Amino acid sequence: MTKLKITSLLFLLILIHSFTGCGNNAAYKPYVPLAHEMCDISSWDLVSEIQVGWNLGNSLDTQHYDGLYAETAWGNPVTTFKMIKTVSNAGFDSVRVPVTWQQHLGESPDYLIDEEWLNRVEEVVGYVLTTGMFCILTTHHEDWIFPDCENEQQNTEQLTAVWKQISERFKDYNEKLIFAGMNEPRLIGTDDEWNGGTPEAHEIVSRLNKAFIDTVRSTGGRNELRHLLIPSYAASSEEVAMIAFSNTFPHDEDKIIALINSYTPYNFTLNTSGTDKWAPSVHELEIDWLFESLKEHLLDKDIPVIIGETGALNKKGNLESRIAWTSYYFDKARELGIPVFWWDNGVFDKNISGIEVLGLLDREQVEFAFPEIVDAIMGKKRF
Helix, strand or coil, X not given: CCHHHHHHHHHHHHHHHHHCCCHHHCXXXXXXXXXXXXXXXXXXXXXXCCCEEEEECCCCCCCCCECEHHHHCCCCCCCCHHHHHHHHHCCCCEEEECCCCHHHECCCCCCCECHHHHHHHHHHHHHHHHCCCEEEEECCCCCCCCCCHHHHHHHHHHHHHHHHHHHHHCCCCCCXXXXXXXXXXXXXXXXXXXXXXXXXXXXXXHHHHHHHHHHHHHCCHHHHCCCEEEECHHHCCCHHHHHHHHHHCCCCCCCEEEEEECCCCHHHHCCCCCCCCCCHHHHHXXXXXXXXXXXXXXXXXXXXXXXXXXXXXXXXXXXHHHHHHHHHHHHHHHHHCCCEEEEECCCCCCCCCCCCCCCCEECCCCEECCHHHHHHHCCCCCC
């Protein structure tokens, strides 16, 4: 039997499994977009309805191609409705669904998305929306995006081709589905990759953001009212990146949101060789600076913000320090009305050197491994 036939058969079996009420999708009924009214509200109003989110990391955003099961290539199980329902029951009001599309695209200039992959993405989006949560659908790990003059034309062609197809597929969905055009567009592998970027890169990211917005709007339907999330260079909170971003942010409509990813302070949160101890006298100042900067450069300039990724590594079981960091970081965000999404990559083995251990939801057992961190995310105080 050919690999294509095997993959098609597996996909059919999953559909049958879902609809017959078996397994982890037992309570799921397929989401019907037009059964849900579209609300015409501003992004400020929409952001005020979102407080805390969860990332379905290292699943649909894997960079390996393995047919339908590309989502399992980095060790996580196939996503189920039960997982998403567990996230909702814990108090999260939104899920960010990172998707890597590049392994599922045809040749230029059409860059046709593999139909089975698009179907699977839509199924997972349906899981989220069925719970009543918001869903952010992204492009993720798209290494072909390289914001320099040499690559700008190709980047624009591919980005618009991909988003035209995604927009057409999801044009009947209501405002609870948010599109995020790019994740961290940057000069990969250069000295400028993470330092806030160059003036040229800032301008090109701005033009790519505009191409994404124009493409989504051109597909009509509910996409004319769709809320769109666009990043600064590398989704960076570096001051130079945010200043350039705010100077070119589109203010000609009220349905655009700024995306920033920020693991602050980096030495505690994401640096695998950094400190495992929470030091309030030092770390609180760094977090304070982050949010003061977001307020000055974005919020005060009438730009709503979502922090799409954050989290603190599990380093040798430093649970108490992680709880303290989570409580302080998420509380500061709440004070400014900035929704924050924890990056959950499903990784729990803290004994593997150099690995980002950011798992919260044990997807095999379908339960949260660190309920104390979830409580801190929700703003619940420990006594």
